[in-house]
Amino acid sequence: ASDGSTPAVDIAHLTFAYVENQPVLHDLSLTIPQGAFFGIVGHTGSGKSTLLSLLLRFYPVAQGSIAINGVALDSIDNERFRADVGLVPQDPFLLAASARENIDMGRGYTQAQIEAAARAAHAHDFIAALEHGYDTPLGEGGSRLSSGQKQLIAIARALAGQPRILLLDEATSRIDSQTEQIVQLALNELRGKVTIIAIAHRLSTIREADRIIVLNHGRITEAGPHDAL
Ligand code: ATP
Numbered sequence: 001a002s003d004g005s006t007p008a009v010d011i012a013h014l015t016f017a018y019v020e021n022q023p024v025l026h027d028l029s030l031t032i033p034q035g036a037f038f039g040i041v042g043h044t045g046s047g048k049s050t051l052l053s054l055l056l057r058f059y060p061v062a063q064g065s066i067a068i069n070g071v072a073l074d075s076i077d078n079e080r081f082r083a084d085v086g087l088v089p090q091d092p093f094l095l096a097a098s099a100r101e102n103i104d105m106g107r108g109y110t111q112a113q114i115e116a117a118a119r120a121a122h123a124h125d126f127i128a129a130l131e132h133g134y135d136t137p138l139g140e141g142g143s144r145l146s147s148g149q150k151q152l153i154a155i156a157r158a159l160a161g162q163p164r165i166l167l168l169d170e171a172t173s174r175i176d177s178q179t180e181q182i183v184q185l186a187l188n189e190l191r192g193k194v195t196i197i198a199i200a201h202r203l204s205t206i207r208e209a210d211r212i213i214v215l216n217h218g219r220i221t222e223a224g225p226h227d228a229l
């Protein structure tokens with residue numbers, strides 16, 4: 001259990017290398033309070049996705065440490081981890097199935113839970129406008145949706161699990177500016193309820209973030225609110 005003072009994410013002296021002696025993250029330390037909205041920016045190859053991969057336990061942490069809600073990453077059991085951490089990947093994978101099934105992903109949520117998640121992601125309106133609403137097939141790989149709508153479905157999918165931490169790797173593909181604003185709006189509304197770590201390719205997405213972390217060659221070079229950068 002954790003109280004409000006236990007950080008949601010605590011990274012200390014994290015150094016990580018894919019290839020021995022060629023670290024891509026250098027002595028990185030970062031504390032993210034419960035309910036905070038952090039944005040991460042940085043040029044290509046700066047280590048943004050690597051940091052997210054480590055948070056997701058895709059690779060073991062060999063040097064330094066990462067704790068989530070006060071518990072070391074490698075001692076959190078899988079079920080707890082899946083419940084606590086939600087991911088919106090850069091290129092979400094959509095099933096050739098209905099909107100409902102794409103949000104539910106076999107977890108057996110009720111329609112009310114699915115709709116609540118869709119509303120929080122601001123996906124409800126466009127889903128409700130489809131000819132069969134939540135039962136409308138989205139096509140192979142979500143082919144009948146725009147890339148922005150796919151991202152909103154992915155946000156709804158992540159939120160359905162009621163994660164305490166939401167990791168978002170913003171889509172690099174072209175997203176219409178209206179959808180972009182919707183993603184911004186959804187993130188802003190989640191502020192304080194969920195801890196958000198958003199990798200952004202567009203500064204506008206994280207305009208309202210509490211803090212923006214700038215990564216440069218695997219080091220944090222700047223951290224501050226939007227206006228200070
Ligand atoms: P982008 O904005 O292009 O997504 P990024 O900030 O996410 O970049 P990373 O993908 O974290 O950058 O890459 C950081 C460094 O690690 C780069 O030099 C990259 O070439 C290297 N790298 C990434 N993935 C691997 C891997 N699986 N094996 C070896 N090196 C990798």
Ligand code: MG
Nearest residue numbers: 045048049050
């Ligand atoms: Mg990346």
